[in-house]
Amino acid sequence: MTELSKTALRDVTLFPFWLDGNGEVPAIEPQLIGRTDADLLIVGGGFTGLWAAIQAKEADPGLDVVLIEAEKVAYGASGRPGGIVSTSVMHGLHNAVRVFPNDLERLEQLGHANMRGFLDTLQRHKIDCDAEWNGELTVAVSEDHIDVVREEYELHEVHGHDVELLDREATRKQLNSPLFHGALWSKKNSGTVHPAKLAWGLKHAALSLGVRLYEQCPMKRIEDEGSHLRVVTRDGEVHTPKVLLCTNAFAAGHKKIRSRVAMVRDRVLMTEPLSDEQMARIGWASRQGVYDTRTQLNYMRLTKDNRILFGGRLGYFMNSPRDPELDRTPEPYENLADAFFRTFPQLDDLRFSHAWSGPIGLTTRMAVHFQTYFGGKAVYAGGYSGFGVSTSRFGAEFGLAKLFGSDRPELEMEFARTMPNWIPPEPFRHIGAQITMYAMDTADKKGGWRNLWLKGVTKLGFPLV
Template sequence: MARAAMPRTVPTATDPVAVRSLADAEPAPYWLDDPGRPRARPALVGDERCDLLVVGGGYSGLWTALLAKERDPGRDVVLIEGQEVGWAASGRNGGFCAASLTHGFANGLSRWPGEIAKLEELGSRNLDAIESAVARYGIDCAFERTGEIDVATEPHQVAELREASEEAARMGIELPFLDREEVRKEVDSPTFLAGVWDRTGVAMLNPARLAWGLKQACLDLGVRIHERTRATELAHRGAGVVVRTPYGRVLARQVALGTNAFPNLVRRIRPFVAPVYDYALMTEPLTEEQLAAIGWRNRQGLSDSANHFHYFRLTDDNRILWGGYDVIYHYGGRIAEDYNQRPETFAKLAAHFFRCFPQLEGVRFSHTWGGVIDTCSRFSPFFGTAHGGRVAYALGYTGLGVGATRFGADVMLDLLAGERTERTESEMVRTKPLPFPPEPVRWAGIGITQWALARSDANGGRRNLWLKAMDRVGLGFDS
């Protein structure tokens, strides 16, 4: 298939038109810049006791606390959060709530071919349960089950998408292939060559409002929430676990850790996660004429199929979120507030946006932001216990945790209960990814892999010897 026609003038990262579109952008996450943002709950002062302590006020922790109360309304549950509920990855992501538990069908098929059908079923049921909870608790998060289209923007990606669609069909999974004309009827970009449409397996939502809605649901069920309460130390104490905080401590029978990319209280888990930064832009609201120019009537989420990919979607007020591509790792896994803004990445993303949608020349961006995500070498979450089964953890969602964190919460509760379930019996849950090597090998390896992935994108998808070696040992690194 011939390469799609490009605009006559393709903006570059230093193109003044692209950069000018960023002039008035607020350097803050769009979702968190909301007058409806709830006030933080008081910090923990003194000592508390509880049945279950949940550490982390993102999706992972919130779902764990909520499901724990749903399973046993009499269970005494406390949740502590170092800053505010939803302030980190849960309030900064693209709002793609996917059924996939494996970071996409292709990744799951390559790693767990014998149980991918079961994992897809579990993921679908998990997404149904999220939709049901949003309705049951009256969470106003603009939930839209629109599906998602993975698009090809290079000729070699067309064949890859067609093969994935055919493999899914053989397993009874509907991921219809769209040719160039069909995909451009859905969303019109001169860069789109083909697509695969997951019609029901992805919902779009407002991620911060989901977190705030889960917070309120937890409070309504009796969960005690303390924000601005950082967990500093975890230790075994008799028949329970004690977690220290700056102004007090919590003695709990059991602990669930939902700390994402931040240093885990179980130190042996830290080598399995590399904290990386992802970035996004948000446009001003589009006019009816601008929307008509790109024909985005069915409001699906979209992502392209490169190693360094973009993800993009419409909000409920018809802005376009445009994110991805760059993924930045800092030596030693450093996490810092300063890393949340990266002008060179924003300029690059703006140029790519106008390359994809030249019809929208003149649109301006209202917000720029970034945030840290917990990537692991298999791109999908892993689970386990510590301290004699009294502590459970789930992490490694690699940027696809809006939906999968609810599944992870169920897994943590199953593990703490010592229950054998269809979740805990799966190979995915019973195994772990390979850990990343220590520094400076980690930093060098990630840098080489990023370079190799960029070269693969530029060379028709061909993977060099380095990437083939990483594939053989099960290590990877991606945007």
């Protein structure tokens, strides 16, 4: 860690900025005590669960929907991401080509329809989540990566996206960094949101529709009783014929879910607000969300009050603890701070106000999938691999369709019928993850065996190179 990074992290608050001191935090709903019956139980009060509750009630207002959340809405993964939103429902167009080339055209249509539904819900329910629809940039961090960006541009153009390919000079006019050598600017139906405000807005919408929401209500187990499932919580139980498991990286609901989903931690830094003079040093007048092409991907965006969010340093912990102690210390954020100042050396007078990590449900598909349990009475929808802010609406929609046996033709598509590959259990998962994280951290500088390892992991299904 450089002395600059050490100074910038000195007074950092180790808690998500999105959840810190916001006056709009809603009241906590009571926990469930005793028995209740429901037509549909949704487990998990993050984005997927909230979207599912809203869609289920809007489709059938008479449906009795219960939603349980282990902690508080937005305090799991949904209050921790970068909040960059795009149309893709398969972790980007390039990944969609990789996993479902035969479904690509229809997946593109579904992605645009999903974004229309996303925007419509914000409007109808008057959800203010600091949304800015300024597009997103994919930036090349070296001359060697320009071909990658050009391929992305050609792919997006073929599929009708409003995109612009920027050379080095044009890129730096958009966002001034000595690392940036070119960029793809995708201009429509993408942007940024305040994720916690979005989750709280969805919570209010669900409650207004008549959803029964119980917070601080962790699920303990599910028992199959034939015609229905008995879901036991800490202080109560729900009897229901249908359960939608929206537990994503936490993979709760059935022991087999975790065999295809690995929880990794994504580290995030938030700066203090930039002054007008500091903003002038970097430009960023169009305020796009940004992804770069480093092996250990970084992403960045501005907040409403002109802070820079900078994230993307992954970590893995044995047995996937809910709140790792290490991530409540400055240590995991030191390399990320170094990367920030390499990206923006002209901001050497800037300090970080917050640092935190969030759980990502990683799969070999790198996109949402569906698992069915208890003879079809329960469906798991998750595994967004980090692109879940808007894709969670799509996951909720098709999770509900599978659970209720819809005759939608999309359920016959490969994305809805198949699952990602199996992932080895512990301790092999931990060993493999540690080697992979180290290789990602050092591949761009040192290459060698690291590149060979990452190519091998890519062949197993994780597209790391």
